[in-house]
Each structure stands twice: as C-alpha cells, then as structure tokens.
Amino acid sequence: MQERQQHRQEEQKTWKKIQSKELKKLHSVSHHLWFNVAAYLLISVIEFYLAVVGHSQTLRADALNNLSGIISAVLLLIGIFIARDIDDDDLMGQPLPEDISKSGQRLQLTRFHYETVFTMITGIIMIAISLNVMYNGIKSLVDQSNQEVPRPITLVGAFIAMVIMLVVWWFNKTGGRKLQNAALTAAAQDSLSDALTSLGTLIAIGGALLFKIAWLDGVASIIVGIFILTAGIKIFRESSLNLADYFDPKAEDQFRHAIEKWPEVKRVEELNAHYSGNMVTLDVIIAVDAHMEVKDSYRLGERIEAQMRHQFGIVDTDVMAVPWVSTQQKKPSE
Numbered sequence: 001m002q003e004r005q006q007h008r009q010e011e012q013k014t015w016k017k018i019q020s021k022e023l024k025k026l027h028s029v030s031h032h033l034w035f036n037v038a039a040y041l042l043i044s045v046i047e048f049y050l051a052v053v054g055h056s057q058t059l060r061a062d063a064l065n066n067l068s069g070i071i072s073a074v075l076l077l078i079g080i081f082i083a084r085d086i087d088d089d090d091l092m093g094q095p096l097p098e099d100i101s102k103s104g105q106r107l108q109l110t111r112f113h114y115e116t117v118f119t120m121i122t123g124i125i126m127i128a129i130s131l132n133v134m135y136n137g138i139k140s141l142v143d144q145s146n147q148e149v150p151r152p153i154t155l156v157g158a159f160i161a162m163v164i165m166l167v168v169w170w171f172n173k174t175g176g177r178k179l180q181n182a183a184l185t186a187a188a189q190d191s192l193s194d195a196l197t198s199l200g201t202l203i204a205i206g207g208a209l210l211f212k213i214a215w216l217d218g219v220a221s222i223i224v225g226i227f228i229l230t231a232g233i234k235i236f237r238e239s240s241l242n243l244a245d246y247f248d249p250k251a252e253d254q255f256r257h258a259i260e261k262w263p264e265v266k267r268v269e270e271l272n273a274h275y276s277g278n279m280v281t282l283d284v285i286i287a288v289d290a291h292m293e294v295k296d297s298y299r300l301g302e303r304i305e306a307q308m309r310h311q312f313g314i315v316d317t318d319v320m321a322v323p324w325v326s327t328q329q330k331k332p333s334e
Contacts, residue, residue: 022279025179026080026115032175032184033073033080036191039168040069043161054154057140061133061221062161062201065194065228068129072122072190079118113243113276119186120239126232133225140218149214150205158202165195186238190231197227247273255282258311264288264300266324273314282308282317290323297321 047063050056172188175181204220207213256268270285284304288297301319308314 025181028175028179029181029184030077030080032172033077033187035171036073036168036187037070037077039164040066040073043164044070047157047161050154050157054151054157055148056150056154056205057137057217058201058204058220058224059150059154059157061137061224062158062198064129064133065197065224066161066165068122068126068228068232069190069194071125072119073187075118075122075125076115076187079115082114116239116242116275120236120243123232123234123236123239126228126235130225130227130229130232133228134222137218137220137222137225140221141215149208149212150217152209154205155202155209158198158205162195162198162202165191165198169195186235190235193227193231197224200224200227242275245274247275255284255308255312255314258307259284259286259304262300262304264292264296265304269322276315279315280313282314283320284317285320285322287324288321290325292321 043066044063047059047066051060051063169188169191172184172191176185176188201220201224204216204223208216208220252271252273255273256271259265259268259271266287266289268284269287270283272283274281274283286300286304288300301321304319305317308317
C-alpha cells in the first residue's frame with residue numbers, strides 16, 4: 001500500500017513536470033502566432049489597398065488568402081489560451097466528475113484538445129474563403145466588360161507579400177522544430193504555401209502586364225483559390241482525424257513491437273494511442289504468465305510506462321495485464 005502511494009506521488013511529480021514543460025511550449029508558440037498575426041495583417045492591408053488601386057483580382061485573392069492566415073493564428077491563440085488555463089476547475093463552465101477534477105491530469109489533457117478544435121475551424125474558414133475567391137474569379141471571366149490589365153503597382157504588393165511570407169515561414173519552421181509543436185509546424189507549411197501563392201501572384205500579374213492579357217488576372221485568382229481550398233481541406237482532414245481518435249497504425253506498430261520486446265510480455269493483446277492536442281497517451285493490454293504475481297505485473301506496467309515516455313515521448317501509458325493463454329492449449333474433450 002505504501003509502495004503504491006509512493007508511486008502515485010512520483011507519477012504526480014512527473015506529470016507536473018510534463019505539464020509545466022508543455023505549457024511553456026504553448027507560451028512560446030503563442031509568441032510565434034502573435035508575430036504571424038502582425039505579419040499577415042500588414043500584408044493583407046497592403047495587398048487589399050493595392051488590389052483596389054491597381055484593379056487586380058489575383059492580388060485581392062492573395063490578400064484574402066493572407067486574411068485566412070490572420071483568422072487561423074487568432075483561433076489557434078484562443079485554443080492555446082484555453083489549454084493554458086490551469087487555474088480553472090471546470091471545462092468551459094461545465095462541471096466535471098470528481099475523478100477528473102481531482103487529479104488535474106485528465107482535465108488538462110482534455111483542454112489540450114481545444115488547440116485541435118480551433119485548428120479544424122481554421123480549415124473550414126479557409127475552405128469558405130477559397131470558394132469566395134474562385135467565385136469572384138469565375139465571375140470576372142464571365143463578365144468580360146469588367147476585365148482589365150492590372151496596374152504595375154500591384155507587382156509591389158505581391159513582392160512584399162512573398163518576402164514577408166518567407167520570413168514568417170522560416171520563423172515558424174525553426175520554432176516548430178524547436179518546440180515540437182504540430183500547430184506551429186502546420187503554420188510553417190501554410191506560410192510556405194502562402195509565399196508560393198504570392199510568387200504565383202507576382203508571375204501572373206507580370207504576365208498580364210507583359211502580354212496585355214486581361215483575362216489572365218481572373219484565371220490566376222481561380223488558381224490561388226484552388227491553392228487555398230487544398231490547404232484548407234488538408235488542415236480540416238488532419239485535425240478532424242485527430243479529434244475522431246484516429247492514430248497512425250505504423251506508429252502504433254512501433255509502440256507494440258517495443259512493448260513486446262519485454263521478456264515478461266507474451267503478447268500485446270490490444271493497443272490504442274490517442275492525441276490530446278500535441279500530446280500522446282496510450283492504453284495497452286498485455287498478456288503475461290498466468291502465475292505472475294500482481295505486484296510483479298504492476299511493476300512491469302510501470303517499467304513499460306517509463307519506456308514509452310523516454311523512447312516515444314508518450315505522456316501517459318495505462319497498462320492492463322491479463323493471463324496468457326497459449327493458442328496451442330486445447331480444452332480436454334468432454
């Protein structure tokens with residue numbers, strides 16, 4: 001009994017360290033996202049103004065694309081704010097069962113889901129913006145009376161946007177690697193896509209100016225809309241799979257093989273990994289010798305949990321041991 005109580009205290013200390021480390025990461029991520037908001041806001045204002053002055057559908061589409069970056073960063077900031085709110089003993093004002101609120105671990109892991117929730121909402125907004133961009137592009141192509149060659153000033157807007165987006169991409173990429181944060185890594189991919197979109201906008205406007213082709217601006221805006229749609233669908237797909245408790249089967253196989261290397265483990269009967277924001281938890285059922293004592297199976301579970309934490313960074317592993325029944329054993333005929 002005393003050993004079990006001591007183990008629980010050690011587990012609580014370990015969890016507090018993990019929680020503190022993750023919260024510090026989220027605090028750093030929020031600084032990166034505020035930089036994103038400032039950069040996207042600056043680009044959007046410049047591009048919207050120059051799109052109106054220079055009569056460019058493509059530059060307007062790129063401005064809307066960068067506007068989605070602002071929305072994405074703000075939503076992620078909201079999700080991170082909720083995840084970092086460790087002083088709350090409820091969840092969004094809703095009361096919780098005593099077993100959840102008492103330890104604090106399950107409550108905090110639940111809070112981390114909000115980062116994923118707001119990431120999914122970002123994907124939905126990006127899809128809506130892309131449809132609006134493509135609609136306006138098609139509308140400009142159908143109504144030829146509104147078609148006109150954009151003015152040279154629009155090239156300046158596209159160039160500025162491309163340069164700033166490359167800076168944002170580098171900032172997010174280095175931060176995502178350092179902090180090992182999925183949201184920031186996704187933001188880096190998004191900002192690189194935005195930089196390439198701005199480059200495409202620059203080329204499209206340059207082509208329209210060089211060859212005096214009015215309809216090229218509308219076509220380019222549709223292409224930009226397709227890029228936004230693709231990025232939005234990808235973000236929505238990944239975050240929704242995360243929330244639907246999907247986990248990469250290849251990664252689960254790695255966990256399974258690592259556990260089965262323990263000589264006491266006859267077989268892993270069942271294994272389920274789960275995401276809580278960027279953190280991974282694991283539920284596993286192992287088959288052990290039927291004559292193994294309870295205290296030995298308990299200690300084996302603790303060693304497996306420590307292995308999963310150090311080898312794969314899994315914050316919490318729940319191990320259940322069941323008696324091993326060989327498939328070669330046959331019931332005696334009656």
